[in-house]
Amino acid sequence: MRSLRFTAEPSATASTGGDVSDVLGLPASASDTNPAPLMFDVIIAGCGPTGAMLAAELRLHDVRVLVLEKETEPASFVRIVGLHIRSLELMAMRGLLERIRERGRRRPAGAYFAGIDKPAPAGLDSAYAYLLGIPQPVIVHLLEEHAIELGAQVRRGSAVTAFQQDDGGVTVELVDGEQLRTRYLVGCDGARSTVRKLLGVGFPGEPSRNDTLMGEVEVGVPPEEIAARMTEIRDTYKRWWLRPFGERIYSVVVPAAGVSDRAQPPTLEEFRQQLRAIAGTDFGVHSPRWLSRFGDATRLAERYRVGRVLLAGDAAHIHPPIGGQGLNLGVQDAFNLGWKLAAQVRGWAPETLLDTYQAERRPVAEDVLDNTRAQTELLSSEPGPQAVRRLLTELMDFDEVNHYLIEKITAIGVRYDFGAGPELLGRRLPDIDVKQGHLYGLLHRGRGLLLDRTERLTVGGWSDRVDHLADPTAALDVPCVLLRPDGHVAWIGDDQQDLDDHLFRWFGTPD
Ligand SMILES: Cc1cc2nc3c(=O)[nH]c(=O)nc-3n(C[C@H](O)[C@H](O)[C@H](O)COP(=O)(O)OP(=O)(O)OC[C@H]3O[C@@H](n4cnc5c(N)ncnc54)[C@H](O)[C@@H]3O)c2cc1C
Numbered sequence: 001m002r003s004l005r006f007t008a009e010p011s012a013t014a015s016t017g018g019d020v021s022d023v024l025g026l027p028a029s030a031s032d033t034n035p036a037p038l039m040f041d042v043i044i045a046g047c048g049p050t051g052a053m054l055a056a057e058l059r060l061h062d063v064r065v066l067v068l069e070k071e072t073e074p075a076s077f078v079r080i081v082g083l084h085i086r087s088l089e090l091m092a093m094r095g096l097l098e099r100i101r102e103r104g105r106r107r108p109a110g111a112y113f114a115g116i117d118k119p120a121p122a123g124l125d126s127a128y129a130y131l132l133g134i135p136q137p138v139i140v141h142l143l144e145e146h147a148i149e150l151g152a153q154v155r156r157g158s159a160v161t162a163f164q165q166d167d168g169g170v171t172v173e174l175v176d177g178e179q180l181r182t183r184y185l186v187g188c189d190g191a192r193s194t195v196r197k198l199l200g201v202g203f204p205g206e207p208s209r210n211d212t213l214m215g216e217v218e219v220g221v222p223p224e225e226i227a228a229r230m231t232e233i234r235d236t237y238k239r240w241w242l243r244p245f246g247e248r249i250y251s252v253v254v255p256a257a258g259v260s261d262r263a264q265p266p267t268l269e270e271f272r273q274q275l276r277a278i279a280g281t282d283f284g285v286h287s288p289r290w291l292s293r294f295g296d297a298t299r300l301a302e303r304y305r306v307g308r309v310l311l312a313g314d315a316a317h318i319h320p321p322i323g324g325q326g327l328n329l330g331v332q333d334a335f336n337l338g339w340k341l342a343a344q345v346r347g348w349a350p351e352t353l354l355d356t357y358q359a360e361r362r363p364v365a366e367d368v369l370d371n372t373r374a375q376t377e378l379l380s381s382e383p384g385p386q387a388v389r390r391l392l393t394e395l396m397d398f399d400e401v402n403h404y405l406i407e408k409i410t411a412i413g414v415r416y417d418f419g420a421g422p423e424l425l426g427r428r429l430p431d432i433d434v435k436q437g438h439l440y441g442l443l444h445r446g447r448g449l450l451l452d453r454t455e456r457l458t459v460g461g462w463s464d465r466v467d468h469l470a471d472p473t474a475a476l477d478v479p480c481v482l483l484r485p486d487g488h489v490a491w492i493g494d495d496q497q498d499l500d501d502h503l504f505r506w507f508g509t510p511d
Contacts, residue, residue: 040066040182041345043172045160045195049136050313050330051188052143056094057338059150060446063345066182067144067152068174070159070189077290078135078216080251082324085109086411088128090335092431093443093487097128100142104134112323113371113405114378116393121402126412127431127438136327143331160185160194165308183345185309186337188330191297193315201311202302205318205369208295211256212239213266213274215291219250220284226250229279237278239379242285249289254278256293266293296320296376298369304358312337317365319372322379323409329368332411333361339446339485348465348508360416371408416488424478428487432475440487442469448507449483451476454494461510462503482506 042058044051047069058065083091083104091097109130110120120129144154162173163185170185187195196203219226219242226242234241245251254274256266268291272282301316313330337357343349378389395401407413416426431440434451442449448466450459455470457480466482479494482502491502503510 038169038181038183040064040180042066042184042186042341043068043160043170043180043182044186044188045172046070046187046189046193046313046315047140047144047154047156048188048190048313048330049140049143049327050315050334051186052140052147053331053334054186054188054312054338055147055152055154056143056150057334057446058342058345059147059152060094061339061342061346063342065147065152066180067147067154068158068160068172069154069156070175072157074137074141077292078137079214079292080133081136081139081327082107082112083132083134083139084112084324084328084410085124085126085128085130086414086428087328087331088130088132089126089412089428089431089440089487090331092128092438092440094146094446095441095444096142096146099146100134100139101132103138103142104132107131107133109410110402110406112409113396114322114375114389114392116378116389116396118393118396118402120406121399124403124406124412125430131324139327160187160189162198163195163309170308183308184341186341187309187311187315188313188334189315191314191318193311195309196301196311196315199306199309199311201306203299204302205299206297208259208297210239211259211293211295212253213256213271213291213293214253215251215266215271216245216249216289217252217268217271217285217291218248218287220286221281226283229281229283233279237381240275240278242275242279242283250285252285259295260293266291294321298373300362300365300369304362305355310337310341310357316362317369319369320376322372322375325368325372325409325411328411329365332364332414333357335486336361343465343508348511350505350508353506353508364411364414367408418490422478422492424481424489425492427489429481429483429489434469434474435471436469439474442467443483443485443487446485448485448490450480450499451483452480454479457494457496457499459503460500462507464511465507466503 041064044055044067047067051067055065055067088097091100107130108120111117148154159175160172161175164171169181169183172180172182172185187193189195240254243251252271254271257274268288271285275282298319301311304311304316312333314326340353340357344354377385418426431438450466450468451474452468452470453472453474453476455472459466459468478492481489482491484490484506490506491499
């Protein structure tokens with residue numbers, strides 16, 4: 001049996017990018033010589049938001065999933081992240097939104113592009129046109145809980161350290177030397193992804209130029225003094241704040257003195273020095289709850305798939321947190337990949353379906369990287385970028401400009417390239433009214449859906465993977481749409497033969 005081994009010290013073959021097509025092209029009998037039985041269909045490295053969401057999506061299709069998480073305990077820092085409109089829609093599509101909403105705080109959807117203070121434009125085409133602020137550990141916990149409820153296994157304290165793929169599967173090695181065999185491995189193991197590094201997949205882009213310190217502290221001066229000082233200098237220095245966050249606690253963000261090893265947590269003294277440098281006082285900060293630092297590196301993986309190993313979330317793309325898009329992007333990667341990988345495992349995936357994951361999601365990440373580059377420039381205190389910021393602030397008074405930017409940040413403007421067709425083709429369908437209530441209520445099981453206003457079409461032999469709702473009252477201005485499990489419109493029309501061709505394209509050979 002020929003195979004490629006990927007370890008902390010990759011072999012020459014692996015480090016060139018690990019193109020395994022020659023290995024995967026071996027006759028099927030080669031896999032029979034591997035003594036290890038396939039224990040899992042998919043192993044996911046990393047139980048962050050991306051890994052947990054992917055595990056849940058795979059379980060909707062009965063895929064045997066194991067999530068391996070390096071850390072024994074959930075993260076200690078309580079970073080508040082914003083779930084934007086498209087992510088809220090995804091949660092609604094899986095019946096998770098109520099649970100998540102209970103733990104978060106609704107905020108207006110606008111003012112997230114470079115923090116330019118403009119309200120969201122009227123008429124945003126979504127039933128969920130707001131931002132939900134929620135602590136990252138809470139959203140990770142809720143997604144993990146959901147995945148476990150659906151039957152995923154999660155093992156903590158189990159870092160992936162090496163793997164070896166061949167034409168029959170992937171042998172994954174854990175930190176304690178244990179080996180597990182799976183059909184597919186997905187690296188959802190964050191920015192410093194071991195899986196990506198072991199694969200030898202390039203991660204080009206720009207290194208961090210500015211680090212930022214972030215934490216929660218107590219303060220030694222009255223709140224009015226802090227508020228007054230913030231108002232005074234926030235116009236010039238946009239990259240800092242000191243805001244009340246619960247009883248006696250303040251959230252603090254301040255630029256670091258330089259770029260340093262992110263694995264090293266910052267000290268309280270660094271916060272004090274940097275506050276003094278910007279505000280002329282350290283506000284008597286003391287008793288930190290947690291302190292951390294983050295950078296503004298911008299990088300994109302050259303490939304999202306090498307044979308049986310895939311990458312998703314921060315393992316595939318990183319960018320500055322401005323606009324709050326990273327977690328959203330990762331969860332949306334998982335939503336795009338889940339049903340495709342499940343189809344591959346279940347054996348009905350059309351030949352190129354799994355490769356559409358990279359074809360669709362990498363351009364979306366490229367766009368997010370670019371918009372965060374632009375936003376970062378707009379935060380600069382240099383006169384040039386400040387002038388551009390003033391100009392953009394004026395331009396955002398035009399509804400179309402404001403609309404365009406908010407659709408970018410919230411990902412409701414994403415349109416996958418499914419070929420020529422009406423404007424709706426490739427876009428997500430909002431949660432429209434249908435005779436049973438709301439469309440998204442019909443998508444909880446992660447299956448395709450034919451929404452049929454003509455009442456004369458059928459999903460025929462695809463009914464094991466595609467539902468059919470005949471509803472002449474559906475709030476659509478086209479006769480019928482075929483929705484993929486991720487809610488994107490894969491076909492529009494009223495002709496059965498054309499529909500069958502598209503069912504074949506997305507859902508494979510009928511049963
Ligand atoms: C200050 C700040 C604010 C942010 N605000 C927002 C926001 O408002 N909205 C937003 O969308 N995004 C935001 N982000 C970005 C967001 O936090 C990340 O994009 C998100 O955490 C990525 O999720 P992930 O699951 O891909 O990776 P991670 O969250 O990094 O999870 C990866 C997991 O893999 C585990 N792991 C690592 N190596 C291994 C291994 N070898 N084996 C097994 N497990 C492993 C890690 O322990 C971790 O649990 C912010 C980021 C920062 C720094």
